[in-house]
Amino acid sequence: MEMSPQYNPKETEQSTYDKWLSEGTFSAKVNKGKKPFTIVIPPPNVTGVLHMGHALNDTLQDVLIRYNRIKGRETLWMPGTDHAGIATQNVVEKALAKEGLKKEDIGRDKFVEKLWDWQKEYGSTILNQLKKLGASCDWSRTRFTMDDDYSDAVLDVFVKLYNKGLIYRGNYIINWCPRCKTALSDEESQHRQVDGNLWYIKYPIVTASGENKHIVVATTRPETMLGDTAIAVNPNDERYKWLKGAKITLPIIGRTLRLVEDDQIDPSFGTGLVKVTPAHDPVDFSIGKKFDLEFINIMNDDATMNDNAAEYKGMDRFKARDAIVKCLTEKDLIEKIEKYEVSAGRCYRCDTVIEPRLSLQWFVKMKPLAGPAIQAVVDDKIKFYPDRWKKVYLNWMENIQDWCISRQIWWGHRIPVYYCSKCYDSMSQSSIGIMVSKVRPEKCAACGATEIVQDPDVLDTWFSSWLWPFATFKWPFNKERLGSGYQQAESELKYFYPTDTLTTASEILFFWVARMIMAGYEFMGDIPFKDVVIHGTVRDSKGIKMSKSLGNTIDPLDVIDKFGADALRFSLMLLAASGSDVFLSDEKFLVGRNFCNKIWNAVRFVLSKIENSAVELTDIEPSAYDGTDAWILGKLNSAINDVDKFVQAYRMNDAAKTIYEFFWHDFCDWYLETIKNSFNQTKAKTALRVIVSTMKLAHPIIPFITDKILDIIGDTVVALKPYLSFTDGWPEEIELTDDILDERQSTESLFETIRAIRNIKIDLGLGNKKTGLKVCANNKKLWKKNETWLLALSGSTDIMFADELKRVLYKNELWSLDFSVGELETENFLASLDKKISNLMRVSGQLEKRLRNEGFIKNASKEIVAQEKEKSSQIKDELQRLKELSNAFK
RNA sequence: GGGCGGUUGGCGCAGUGGAAGCGCAUCUCGUUUACACCGAGAGGGUCACAGGUUCGAAUCCUGUACCGCCUACCA
Numbered sequence: 028m029e030m031s032p033q034y035n036p037k038e039t040e041q042s043t044y045d046k047w048l049s050e051g052t053f054s055a056k057v058n059k060g061k062k063p064f065t066i067v068i069p070p071p072n073v074t075g076v077l078h079m080g081h082a083l084n085d086t087l088q089d090v091l092i093r094y095n096r097i098k099g100r101e102t103l104w105m106p107g108t109d110h111a112g113i114a115t116q117n118v119v120e121k122a123l124a125k126e127g128l129k130k131e132d133i134g135r136d137k138f139v140e141k142l143w144d145w146q147k148e149y150g151s152t153i154l155n156q157l158k159k160l161g162a163s164c165d166w167s168r169t170r171f172t173m174d175d176d177y178s179d180a181v182l183d184v185f186v187k188l189y190n191k192g193l194i195y196r197g198n199y200i201i202n203w204c205p206r207c208k209t210a211l212s213d214e215e216s217q218h219r220q221v222d223g224n225l226w227y228i229k230y231p232i233v234t235a236s237g238e239n240k241h242i243v244v245a246t247t248r249p250e251t252m253l254g255d256t257a258i259a260v261n262p263n264d265e266r267y268k269w270l271k272g273a274k275i276t277l278p279i280i281g282r283t284l285r286l287v288e289d290d291q292i293d294p295s296f297g298t299g300l301v302k303v304t305p306a307h308d309p310v311d312f313s314i315g316k317k318f319d320l321e322f323i324n325i326m327n328d329d330a331t332m333n334d335n336a337a338e339y340k341g342m343d344r345f346k347a348r349d350a351i352v353k354c355l356t357e358k359d360l361i362e363k364i365e366k367y368e369v370s371a372g373r374c375y376r377c378d379t380v381i382e383p384r385l386s387l388q389w390f391v392k393m394k395p396l397a398g399p400a401i402q403a404v405v406d407d408k409i410k411f412y413p414d415r416w417k418k419v420y421l422n423w424m425e426n427i428q429d430w431c432i433s434r435q436i437w438w439g440h441r442i443p444v445y446y447c448s449k450c451y452d453s454m455s456q457s458s459i460g461i462m463v464s465k466v467r468p469e470k471c472a473a474c475g476a477t478e479i480v481q482d483p484d485v486l487d488t489w490f491s492s493w494l495w496p497f498a499t500f501k502w503p504f505n506k507e508r509l510g511s512g513y514q515q516a517e518s519e520l521k522y523f524y525p526t527d528t529l530t531t532a533s534e535i536l537f538f539w540v541a542r543m544i545m546a547g548y549e550f551m552g553d554i555p556f557k558d559v560v561i562h563g564t565v566r567d568s569k570g571i572k573m574s575k576s577l578g579n580t581i582d583p584l585d586v587i588d589k590f591g592a593d594a595l596r597f598s599l600m601l602l603a604a605s606g607s608d609v610f611l612s613d614e615k616f617l618v619g620r621n622f623c624n625k626i627w628n629a630v631r632f633v634l635s636k637i638e639n640s641a642v643e644l645t646d647i648e649p650s651a652y653d654g655t656d657a658w659i660l661g662k663l664n665s666a667i668n669d670v671d672k673f674v675q676a677y678r679m680n681d682a683a684k685t686i687y688e689f690f691w692h693d694f695c696d697w698y699l700e701t702i703k704n705s706f707n708q709t710k711a712k713t714a715l716r717v718i719v720s721t722m723k724l725a726h727p728i729i730p731f732i733t734d735k736i737l738d739i740i741g742d743t744v745v746a747l748k749p750y751l752s753f754t755d756g757w758p759e760e761i762e763l764t765d766d767i768l769d770e771r772q773s774t775e776s777l778f779e780t781i782r783a784i785r786n787i788k789i790d791l792g793l794g795n796k797k798t799g800l801k802v803c804a805n806n807k808k809l810w811k812k813n814e815t816w817l818l819a820l821s822g823s824t825d826i827m828f829a830d831e832l833k834r835v836l837y838k839n840e841l842w843s844l845d846f847s848v849g850e851l852e853t854e855n856f857l858a859s860l861d862k863k864i865s866n867l868m869r870v871s872g873q874l875e876k877r878l879r880n881e882g883f884i885k886n887a888s889k890e891i892v893a894q895e896k897e898k899s900s901q902i903k904d905e906l907q908r909l910k911e912l913s914n915a916f917k
Numbered sequence: 918g919g920g921c922g923g924u925u926g927g928c929g930c931a932g933u934g935g936a937a938g939c940g941c942a943u944c945u946c947g948u949u950u951a952c953a954c955c956g957a958g959a960g961g962g963u964c965a966c967a968g969g970u971u972c973g974a975a976u977c978c979u980g981u982a983c984c985g986c987c988u989a990c991c992a
């Protein structure tokens with residue numbers, strides 16, 4: 028078969044992937060004879076397009092899946108997408124805006140219909156892109172968090188938790204995004220320090236004794252003063268004892284404010300007096316509750332001021348701030364303005380500054396759910412890689428807050444709560460007239476009225492994705508919907524759950540990972556996965572996080588187009604040291620491309636040798652190894668062993684590196700070079716064996732080229748065909764007999780000598796010049812046997828054996844050497860020797876000193892002392908040899 | 918404010934107590950018919966700083982500085 032001089036991934040990737048699909052390589056089924064290995068994909072947003080973060084995360088998963096598949100496990104990689112409430116709604120809203128429409132114009136039902144249309148058309152974009160990457164997901168199982176079966180799980184869970192008393196509704200200060208007009212969880216709001224001001228505002232008072240004065244409060248948000256209902260002071264603050272009984276008046280509005288004492292107040296901040304706005308600040312809210320203050324909401328849901336804001340009504344919050352500051356300045360009520368860095372929360376979707384807002388929301392009580400999830404990690408039932416995340420996880424879980432799960436948007440699972448129009452009173456805390464049910468109740472359970480309204484809110488997206496590891500298996504097995512498939516679904520969950528490994532970025536450790544663990548225990552009574560692998564963040568070459576808005580992204584599809592999917596995958600795995608961030612630039616992908624090309628050419632070379640020689644390959648078992656064969660097979664054994672170990676420890680970079688070094692440097696640079704001049708049947712078999720084994724080792728990381736190579740080998744060496752499959756197991760180490768192990772050792776010495784010869788030639792100014800080699804050796808046979816490749820690799824014309832050498836240029840315990848060249852430029856040679864000598868003297872001195880040190884002899888372990896003695900004597904021998912050499916030329 | 922990491926050649930990283938390593942970049946040499954997406958070589962680091970433990974520290978302990986990330990209600 029003709030192979031081009033360069034590997035061209037474009038020619039093969041698509042057809043190879045199609046072959047996998049048609050052969051059903053990725054499909055998983057319950058197979059009691061095999062141990063399952065399961066990964067559920069972190070479902071990308073339906074709106075998503077593949078970025079480097081996905082490429083990294085999903086390659087990692089594919090490596091694990093393919094590795095375990097080769098190892099004979101029944102592997103399932105469950106794919107799917109997440110409906111991503113706000114993100115998706117934003118996309119469709121934008122599309123609508125192009126037609127000059129708002130979602131309110133077409134109404135909820137029509138809008139949701141449009142969302143479904145959108146998801147049907149574009150929802151599988153990212154999944155198709157994953158196929159380009161080579162992802163071996165079982166596509167027949169693709170799930171979506173708003174599938175009927177999945178939605179059933181979400182509602183089921185809501186009802187169960189409600190009935191258990193773990194879901195409640197309450198008034199709360201929540202993070203409100205005035206642009207998305209929805210509540211955001213703490214995790215969805217990102218805090219950022221920005222330059223702001225601290226305004227010191229004077230509030231007029233009349234003291235108990237009738238004196239007209241003013242007090243000063245400091246605030247970063249002057250506009251909220253319109254909603255002030257109190258002034259708070261620390262009870263221990265002596266400076267303000269006189270304030271008791273004073274009448275405090277809120278400027279502009281004229282409202283009388285109460286004075287309350289609370290120890291949350293830090294006397295050292297500002298003036299020690301705080302304006303209290305219970306409806307617009309979380310701390311103030313808690314003070315408001317404690318002292319039963321009035322909650323005055325001054326804003327609309329889009330952060331414009333409302334009826335309670337007097338003349339500022341209708342104004343945007345920031346315009347109102349300016350206006351209020353201007354008005355106060357005119358009235359001489361601003362004492363001073365200080366520069367102050369404030370930490371403002373921002374919407375993680377649109378970056379709008381969040382407004383703390385009082386509203387009625389649904390919550391999940393998290394403390395009861397957290398218990399088992401903490402214990403599982405403490406007991407190492409679930410392990411983190413790298414394990415430092417364990418501490419981070421535990422720290423968060425131990426301080427967990429209740430989870431606000433309602434969202435004021437239209438795209439998502441609608442909250443299964445119904446209100447009776449007759450007997451439900453939204454103002455009362457009573458649950459009369461509230462019905463929680465997966466299906467709409469026909470009439471009110473309390474009064475029997477039939478006018479029933481469903482809660483308009485939908486559930487937080489994470490409230491569906493936290494069920495991902497089991498809801499994707501069609502839990503809770505709705506018999507009506509599943510029909511006869513019911514039992515199969517149940518047995519699949521039983522077989523594949525708990526899943527094995529979850530890989531993710533650290534950003535969603537709390538959003539998602541922690542909650543999946545809680546859901547796993549609450550609904551399955553078991554962990555959702557055993558290992559959590561947390562990889563780093565993808566950054567550009569300057570270390571800045573890649574993001575679309577910064578325009579510093581590298582599109583994985585471009586990389587695939589330019590270098591191939593394998594190049595992308597290999598480079599990513601090589602760079603992604605476990606848990607540390609990945610710095611990327613276009614050049615970084617050259618490593619992967621070059622490596623694939625190296626593989627391609629090594630194979631091309633070996634196959635051409637086989638085709639051009641009379642070698643007939645009848646079986647794959649090599650019989651008559653020589654030293655170089657034994658040497659490379661020994662290296663292969665270690666590579667197999669190491670790759671195995673590294674993949675299991677999730678150290679993909681070490682696995683990739685091992686394969687790279689072994690194949691490139693050991694196999695190509697040494698073994699293939701030696702067989703160029705001594706090709707025979709054993710060599711052909713050995714080379715093929717190494718290639719086939721390496722293809723299997725590398726297949727999880729670079730599936731396309733390795734698959735192609737096995738195809739090509741099968742076509743060229745037809746007898747090998749039955750051995751060339753990725754399903755017949757992981758390569759086995761080859762047992763080597765003792766005498767072969769000895770030959771392996773002498774091969775290593777010969778290689779060492781060749782390196783020395785090359786160095787000496789350069790030092791002697793001989794460069795690449797071919798010279799004769801004079802050898803004085805005990806073991807002439809060894810040199811004779813390997814003569815052809817020794818000549819080629821050392822750049823020699825011939826080898827002459829002598830019993831004694833007048834001049835010695837290289838010497839070790841086995842042989843000494845000289846070149847058949849008359850006069851030599853020995854200056855550089857001597858300098859190089861001297862450098863080696865002085866270096867060894869230094870080390871030798873250190874060792875001597877150590878061995879003379881009584882403390883060392885007394886305290887260090889016997890093995891260490893013996894080891895150091897051995898080292899010392901070796902170095903002395905070496906030193907002796909070098910000194911002799913050097914003296915001979917002086 | 919609290920927590921967790923990091924600091925090793927120009928850059929990116931390995932290295933869990935016994936002679937400082939790897940990849941990229943740099944430099945020199947090479948038209949050796951698998952590969953220039955190649956081969957053979959070379960240079961380059963007092964392992965952030967200060968103490969301590971130890972016969973011995975890049976490695977363990979304490980502190981300092983700087984850099985990240987997460988978390989938090991100083992208005």
